[in-house]
Amino acid sequence: MRVKLIKAWYPHLDWKIVVKLARETAGLYGDAIRKIVEEYLKTGKIMQYPYFKYRNPLTGEYPEMEFNPMEIVR
Numbered sequence: 024m025r026v027k028l029i030k031a032w033y034p035h036l037d038w039k040i041v042v043k044l045a046r047e048t049a050g051l052y053g054d055a056i057r058k059i060v061e062e063y064l065k066t067g068k069i070m071q072y073p074y075f076k077y078r079n080p081l082t083g084e085y086p087e088m089e090f091n092p093m094e095i096v097r
Contacts, residue, residue, distance in 0.1 A: 025049065025080045029060055044069075050076040 025045035029036070036044075047069050048056045063069050 025056060028056060028080060032057060033060060033064075047072070048080075052080045056080060 025048055026041055029041050029044050029048075033041070044060050044063060047063075048059050050072075051059060059069055059071060062071075
């Protein structure tokens with residue numbers, strides 16, 4: 024999902040850079056992703072990393088605990 028966002032915002036970027044930025048911004052969402060990409064484009068560095076890598080890039084929601092729904096049915 025981050026790859027699609029970054030590519031939509033910056034269609035001129037090389038695919039390898041888009042994938043790198045998507046990987047490096049895992050855990051960030053919304054404007055925070057855009058801010059980090061802008062920082063990278065200006066400085067060539069990423070200065071801020073998220074403290075939790077697993078968040079929805081659009082809403083910032085944390086994932087729920089994984090469970091098997093069939094176990095609940097039983």
